[in-house]
Amino acid sequence: MNIQPVLIWEAFKSAVSYIPITLLITSAVVVIGLFFGVLVAAVRTYRIPVLSHLADGFVIAFKAIPINLILVVSSLLFVTHFNGIASFLHLTVTIRDVSRIYVGIFALSFPAIAQMSEFIRGSLLSVDRGQYEAGYTVGLTFWQTFRRIVLPQMMLVFVPSLTGIVIALMKATSLVILIGVVDVMNGALKYANLYFSYFEAYLAAALVYWGLSLCIELLGKALEKRIGRYRGSAA
């Protein structure tokens, strides 16, 4: 048995045609992760009572639970409970109307929020307390201080790590194959069952993911440059 370049090419073409699905899931997860990640990080950083303990627990739990477990359980609950919940809410949708992609996005959001909030919290804490005090001293409110003084500084720390998180989340979307979503990974494997060309298919999928990662890295570098444009040499 030898590696057949023709089959790599076939798998590659099939995988490329599913790039939009992978990017859709990735961007949805990144947006949800950023939005709720900011909330979780703010609650934890400024120690808002009760909520901060809940947020601590959430982050500890979803950093520790394997992503594939979250996906499988979400899919299981979706299959068994969706119709019940929909009819309870008097919605006319049934399980057949909802794409598995949304289940994937839902499941991947939990680890995304947990990871994102950790990095946001880290960059928030990297801004010295004195910066807030300086803001209050010149008569700015908390929000003004945050938006004009703290945020621009924390972004310098956050954006470089954001690239890494986006790549990690994009790679994690390959797990949606476990709940039957056809993304880059599944697309590459489409013909593998026919020809037993699994190695070729995985190689093709790897090349597509590699390409996507390099693109995200380039975008990240460009964003870093833009954000650090007032910084001189440091960024």
Next chain:
Amino acid sequence: MDGDFFSFERLVAYFPKILSKFPVSLYVVAVSTALALALGTVLAIIRIRKIPVLHQLAVVYISFVRGTPILIHLFLVYYGLPLLFNALFGYNIASGWNKLIFVFLAYGINEAGFLAEHIRAAILSVSRGQTEAGHMVGLTGFQTFRRIVLPQAFRVLVPGLSAMVVGMLPATALAYLLGVTDMMGMITTISYSSQHSLEGYADAAIIFIAASFILEKLSAMLIKKLSYGRKSVDEAT
């Protein structure tokens, strides 16, 4: 149906069975981390010394591993290694080898790509004067590296390494896809006979949370111990 969907009795009943497979995950983490430390150090040295050809290969390797999912690494090793052995030595290893070997290699290869950069930074953090001092007292290059540079670099490496190990633990939950019976594999086995898997997943989630909590506490202790009364890297930043 709904009342039977999730029961605490089953949660308790499955717990010991699933916990008994937890060592498999730890085993994967331990062996692959050891592999990754060795391979990562080699990659780091190649990059620091800028050895021609190997240097470029190391850069491509690190970029590939960091840019592709671990799921793919698992299957590339699983399907690729037998092909490689067949081509080189002409015998079939696919059926004879323990599935765990593929898992160790895949996770080791994956982790090495991430560790190499940590190790490189750690080695570079040891001041040049330390190497010169080693040469001064008559140690060879390798002796200096092993006895003087490496121990100091290791202390810098520990926070990053322990964070990686904690992160590795949930990632090992993919090993069952190659047919290794870890906790996830056990849940699948249980669900075949009992038609219930949710309780098993809940058990596994509890075990994973507890284990990473303990691992995190242990690594915090280790970091504190290794700082020998100095300010640890964590506190300093």
